[in-house]
Amino acid sequence: MESFCRKLPKIELHAHLNGSLSSSTLKKLGCIEESIDKYQTINTDLKEVFSVFKIAHEATNNMENLYEATRSVIEEFAEDNVVYLELRTTPRSEETMSLDQYIDTVIKAIQENESSKIMVKLILSLDRSKAKEEQARTLDVIIKYKNQYPNLIKGVDLSGDPAKGKFFNDLFVKARENGLRTAIHCAELKNDDEVLEILKFNPDRLGHGTFLHPNYGGSAEIWKLYLAQNIPVECCMTSNVICLSATSYDKHHVQEWIKEQLPFSIATDDKGVFKTTLSNEFQLLYDNFKCSHLKLWEICNNCIEYSFASNEEKTFLKLALDQWKTKNIKPEIK
Ligand SMILES: CNc1ncnc2c1ncn2[C@@H]1O[C@H](COP(=O)(O)O)[C@@H](O)[C@H]1O
Numbered sequence: 239m240e241s242f243c244r245k246l247p248k249i250e251l252h253a254h255l256n257g258s259l260s261s262s263t264l265k266k267l268g269c270i271e272e273s274i275d276k277y278q279t280i281n282t283d284l285k286e287v288f289s290v291f292k293i294a295h296e297a298t299n300n301m302e303n304l305y306e307a308t309r310s311v312i313e314e315f316a317e318d319n320v321v322y323l324e325l326r327t328t329p330r331s332e333e334t335m336s337l338d339q340y341i342d343t344v345i346k347a348i349q350e351n352e353s354s355k356i357m358v359k360l361i362l363s364l365d366r367s368k369a370k371e372e373q374a375r376t377l378d379v380i381i382k383y384k385n386q387y388p389n390l391i392k393g394v395d396l397s398g399d400p401a402k403g404k405f406f407n408d409l410f411v412k413a414r415e416n417g418l419r420t421a422i423h424c425a426e427l428k429n430d431d432e433v434l435e436i437l438k439f440n441p442d443r444l445g446h447g448t449f450l451h452p453n454y455g456g457s458a459e460i461w462k463l464y465l466a467q468n469i470p471v472e473c474c475m476t477s478n479v480i481c482l483s484a485t486s487y488d489k490h491h492v493q494e495w496i497k498e499q500l501p502f503s504i505a506t507d508d509k510g511v512f513k514t515t516l517s518n519e520f521q522l523l524y525d526n527f528k529c530s531h532l533k534l535w536e537i538c539n540n541c542i543e544y545s546f547a548s549n550e551e552k553t554f555l556k557l558a559l560d561q562w563k564t565k566n567i568k569p570e571i572k
């Protein structure tokens with residue numbers, strides 16, 4: 239099974255650049271052993287985990303390192319047979335790098351390192367813990383870059399510590415009006431008022447969606463609205479278990495999406511911090527919910543539709559997955 243999950247051509251829709259740095263990449267960037275251990279600690283929770291991103295941010299605080307970090311992350315996803323990657327990152331300025339230079343560097347690394355094995359798109363994130371004015375300024379820069387690179391910059395994400403800040407509806411309305419798709423971290427913590435506000439905005443995708451389903455603390459009103467919108471949820475099992483927002487793998491809320499045939503993707507979130515791979519996330523689905531080969535393939539295949547790729551790119555990806563299926567999966571006898 240392990241080898242099936244590795245070979246499966248996979249679609250990654252939820253990966254944060256600075257949370258995806260492997261220990262070998264951090265080492266290359268000059269990080270000391272002690273910091274790498276701290277970055278990958280498993281004794282964490284949602285409150286603690288946000289402090290470890292500082293380690294990656296220090297390691298990528300100049301253009302040269304940011305380029306190398308982006309390059310390595312793409313290469314590692316490609317090695318894991320991820321054929322389509324939507325990488326997301328929060329543009330930031332540093333002493334030696336402006337906000338524009340941050341985005342330019344990530345774009346350059348994507349353009350120079352994309353191979354025939356992997357197609358990469360970029361989602362730029364707003365950090366919810368920042369003041370609204372700062373998020374609005376970042377959004378203006380994102381819109382400028384989206385107009386310059388419409389085939390590469392596909393969307394805006396809202397992420398950052400869910401215990402801090404809030405969702406500003408008008409910023410995301412502006413993003414949408416400017417042709418950006420929206421992927422919003424939602425219900426990573428229980429916060430019914432905000433969840434309702436986000437659902438009413440009707441984003442293209444939701445990150446985590448932990449406290450949506452009534453079996454997981456979602457209110458009847460939330461679930462009714464969610465079902466009416468039917469928004470794909472990006473499920474990150476290892477991330478949720480390590481951050482203690484899921485009690486165990488076999489109790490992860492993804493099972494409700496499987497049972498009720500609701501739209502979802504499987505994702506790594508921060509493969510560096512949580513020491514996982516997308517293949518491993520598929521293995522967890524198999525181990526805990528007994529998904530067949532065909533089911534795992536279907537989960538991947540559905541993600542093409544939930545992605546922000548163009549129609550032509552979706553057709554290309556579907557063809558590639560179909561061909562792989564014909565060669566590698568025996569039809570199920572019903
Ligand atoms: C664990 N669950 C999570 N919930 C919310 N936001 C998260 C996250 N994991 C990562 N990030 C967001 O991604 C940033 C790191 O990558 P970038 O600097 O953007 O490339 C973090 O600082 C946080 O804002």
Ligand SMILES: [Zn+2]
Nearest residue numbers: 254397445507
């Ligand atoms: Zn995330």
